[in-house]
Amino acid sequence: xxxxxxxxxAAAAWGARLAEVDYVPAFPITPxxxxxxxxxxxxxxxxxxxxxxxxxxxxxxxxxxGSAAATGTRVFTATSSQGLLYGMEMLYTxxxxxxxxxxxxxxxxxxxxxxxxPDHNDILAARDSGFLQIHCATCQEVLDSxxxxxxxxxxxxxxLPVIVNQDGFYLSYTREPVEIPDIEExxxxxxxxxxxxxxxxxxxxxxxxxxxxGGAFYSYFRYEMHLACLNTLSVxxxxxxxxADHFGRKYGILETYQMDDAEFCFVMAxxxxxxxxxxxxxxxxxxxxxxxxxxxLIRPFPADALCRALTGIHxxxxxxxxxxxxxxxILYTELASALYSSNSNSPLLVSYIGGLGGRDITREEFFxxxxxxxxxxxxxxxxxxxxLYTEDxxxxxxxxxxxAHAPWG
Amino acid sequence: xxxxxFHGRGGQGMKxxxxxxxxxxxxxxxxxxxxxxxxxERRGAPIFAYVRASRExxxxxxxxxxxxxxxxxxxxxxxxxAPGVLKGMTPQSVLLLNSEEEPKMWKDRLNFSGxxxxxxxVQDLKEPTEQLHIGTVCAAAGARFVGVxxxxxxxxxxxxxxxxxxxxIVEENLEQALRVYDLMxxxxxxxxxxxxxxxxxxxxxxxxEMPYEDARISAPAIHAAATSLKNPTGLWRTLRPVxxxxxxxxxxxxxxxxxxxxxxxxxxxxxxxxxxxxxKGCLLCMEQCxxxxxxxxxxxxxxxxxxxxxxx
Ligand code: SF4
Ligand code: SF4
Numbered sequence: 001x002x003x004x005x006x007x008x009x010a011a012a013a014w015g016a017r018l019a020e021v022d023y024v025p026a027f028p029i030t031p032x033x034x035x036x037x038x039x040x041x042x043x044x045x046x047x048x049x050x051x052x053x054x055x056x057x058x059x060x061x062x063x064x065x066g067s068a069a070a071t072g073t074r075v076f077t078a079t080s081s082q083g084l085l086y087g088m089e090m091l092y093t094x095x096x097x098x099x100x101x102x103x104x105x106x107x108x109x110x111x112x113x114x115x116x117x118p119d120h121n122d123i124l125a126a127r128d129s130g131f132l133q134i135h136c137a138t139c140q141e142v143l144d145s146x147x148x149x150x151x152x153x154x155x156x157x158x159x160l161p162v163i164v165n166q167d168g169f170y171l172s173y174t175r176e177p178v179e180i181p182d183i184e185e186x187x188x189x190x191x192x193x194x195x196x197x198x199x200x201x202x203x204x205x206x207x208x209x210x211x212x213x214g215g216a217f218y219s220y221f222r223y224e225m226h227l228a229c230l231n232t233l234s235v236x237x238x239x240x241x242x243x244a245d246h247f248g249r250k251y252g253i254l255e256t257y258q259m260d261d262a263e264f265c266f267v268m269a270x271x272x273x274x275x276x277x278x279x280x281x282x283x284x285x286x287x288x289x290x291x292x293x294x295x296x297l298i299r300p301f302p303a304d305a306l307c308r309a310l311t312g313i314h315x316x317x318x319x320x321x322x323x324x325x326x327x328x329x330i331l332y333t334e335l336a337s338a339l340y341s342s343n344s345n346s347p348l349l350v351s352y353i354g355g356l357g358g359r360d361i362t363r364e365e366f367f368x369x370x371x372x373x374x375x376x377x378x379x380x381x382x383x384x385x386x387x388l389y390t391e392d393x394x395x396x397x398x399x400x401x402x403x404a405h406a407p408w409g
Numbered sequence: 410x411x412x413x414x415f416h417g418r419g420g421q422g423m424k425x426x427x428x429x430x431x432x433x434x435x436x437x438x439x440x441x442x443x444x445x446x447x448x449x450e451r452r453g454a455p456i457f458a459y460v461r462a463s464r465e466x467x468x469x470x471x472x473x474x475x476x477x478x479x480x481x482x483x484x485x486x487x488x489x490x491a492p493g494v495l496k497g498m499t500p501q502s503v504l505l506l507n508s509e510e511e512p513k514m515w516k517d518r519l520n521f522s523g524x525x526x527x528x529x530x531v532q533d534l535k536e537p538t539e540q541l542h543i544g545t546v547c548a549a550a551g552a553r554f555v556g557v558x559x560x561x562x563x564x565x566x567x568x569x570x571x572x573x574x575x576x577x578i579v580e581e582n583l584e585q586a587l588r589v590y591d592l593m594x595x596x597x598x599x600x601x602x603x604x605x606x607x608x609x610x611x612x613x614x615x616x617x618e619m620p621y622e623d624a625r626i627s628a629p630a631i632h633a634a635a636t637s638l639k640n641p642t643g644l645w646r647t648l649r650p651v652x653x654x655x656x657x658x659x660x661x662x663x664x665x666x667x668x669x670x671x672x673x674x675x676x677x678x679x680x681x682x683x684x685x686x687x688x689k690g691c692l693l694c695m696e697q698c699x700x701x702x703x704x705x706x707x708x709x710x711x712x713x714x715x716x717x718x719x720x721x
Contacts, residue, residue: 113629278468286608364611405633
């Protein structure tokens with residue numbers, strides 16, 4: 001085991017290398033390209049076995065990934081933002097094949113307007129596809145999640161592809177200390193993929209992804225995918241425990257921080273949750289009983305785990321780094337639905353949209369969200385969902401619009 | 410936590426500087442985050458990179474709001490707003506400049522309340538973008554200022570980060586970096602790890618309710634031509650093309666046709682004129698002029714000479 005500084009992109013590449021993947025179909029896109037460059041370099045130098053193929057689009061890349069996985073090989077691939085959307089048709093298709101592989105998505109805001117920095121609308125656009133989703137908050141978690149993802153994907157009771165998500169820039173281009181496990185230990189945790197009956201090879205005729213006409217047949221296959229996805233919730237803990245036994249790092253379906261005696265908390269996904277921890281520390285110094293809950297799994301949605309974690313909490317500030325047009329924050333919506341169907345005494349939820357297109361969330365904003373949430377609990381008046389946006393930001397926007405000759409009035 | 414920001418121009422090695430300093434902290438047992446801020450960067454464009462280091466796990470991400478130390482590899486960046494060199498600096502922050510000018514001059518001119526220091530003369534070259542080892546030198550100066558990085562560690566970090574460039578480059582960089590590290594001994598420990606202000610000390614964010622505005626205003630469209638004129642890309646230039654009108658034959662099309670930025674216009678007498686607000690300094694015009702009437706000069710010298718409070 002070595003501990004060294006790695007970017008999120010390098011950590012992703014290390015995950016693929018340690019998983020000893022057989023095949024990497026690739027197509028470049030900022031901010032993901034470093035991952036496939038690193039893997040290509042290793043393969044070129046003979047430091048990593050396997051086959052690397054550049055495809056002509058993400059649509060073909062995901063087709064290649066699913067097809068290769070269907071032959072029983074271990075496959076890793078990566079994309080981001082517009083690339084994920086371009087491959088969207090095949091995301092649904094290959095998940096339906098029940099072909100297990102791992103796709104790293106490096107989050108980046110979607111067009112239009114076009115941008116480079118992260119939010120979660122790209123990954124969440126894939127939330128109904130049948131891929132599992134693991135959302136990372138540190139570079140270490142990126143590497144570890146790739147290994148966990150292969151175990152989940154290849155698990156008999158799941159057999160679905162997995163998207164591991166890391167935030168562009170905030171992880172992809174940021175170096176942090178990362179422990180790189182020894183390959184022998186990884187082999188014990190993640191033995192070679194045994195595809196059993198999903199094996200698909202020349203000379204043994206079979207058909208996959210067949211057509212079914214008739215809703216009842218179709219419903220069967222689709223609902224089986226849903227049930228397999230839900231199974232992740234029951235196998236996650238034992239796989240994570242196995243991971244902890246080998247590598248000493250324990251991952252839960254949720255990360256909870258300072259929740260033991262908490263009365264209030266933040267709920268958010270991804271690397272911005274690191275900032276929330278800092279805000280929690282400072283608020284605790286000021287006497288607050290506050291914590292953080294960060295779902296690692298978004299698909300399947302950990303409804304029960306969230307309800308348990310939020311039992312006894314008075315107020316929750318839900319921070320969505322995404323925006324469903326015409327609805328609002330996706331995490332907020334899904335959390336509300338989970339709490340509504342639970343028996344527990346549900347906490348009050350306040351919805352915030354922040355960090356779109358990589359827009360920073362400052363400490364003072366976390367403090368204000370905490371104060372507003374407490375005020376809502378005290379008064380019973382829940383504020384409307386809010387976009388984190390300041391006067392000064394609107395002033396800057398006005399300058400841009402003036403340059404763009406926006407037709408005022 | 411230590412929070413350090415490097416400002417320079419694309420090509421000066423600011424990412425390398427942040428990586429060397431990050432690795433050095435890491436080798437000294439610190440938790441570290443280092444990153445470069447990527448954008449639509451290119452050679453000459455203002456860029457920055459940053460390093461956080463702490464004995465505790467780091468619970469911050471993204472750009473540094475309040476830096477303890479800002480190291481500037483090209484002092485012309487101080488003359489323009491866009492790079493945001495002074496952003497978030499407090500009276501406790503320290504500014505370290507690669508500049509021929511006196512620190513006192515900059516302190517007064519920038520009306521900056523913190524301490525200002527200058528890097529010792531790095532090389533004989535006056536042009537920062539021609540100083541081949543400036544990134545490494547900035548990292549070495551940063552290592553000296555924090556006072557917790559030994560010479561041996563600095564050496565190791567430079568070797569680790571520059572290894573892929575080959576032995577000779579590593580040796581040259583080591584020589585420059587260690588010289589500066591030694592010269593700056595008196596500054597050891599000038600930067601102390603800073604702690605965060607308490608909750609009560611932060612101002613309330615001035616949130617607004619986002620107003621609805623119809624699509625004529627709120628669609629991301631530009632309703633006029635040539636608005637890019639308002640973006641003074643001239644500040645990316647490190648080399649300046651200068652036309653010698655005695656030699657110019659007024660062929661009136663070659664240089665202006667080849668300029669990829671459309672920054673050369675021809676006046677009514679047939680003479681070409683360069684728009685320095687937008688010329689990026691690619692020197693294609695110089696290459697193309699059949700009469701060798703265009704020469705290049707160092708932008709840094711020009712900027713500081715011509716700058717009397719005007720924009721470049
Ligand atoms: S190409 Fe040379 S000679 Fe022709 S107009 Fe330009 S500077 Fe003058
Ligand atoms: S240096 Fe390049 S950008 Fe500048 S005037 Fe010449 S051709 Fe145009």
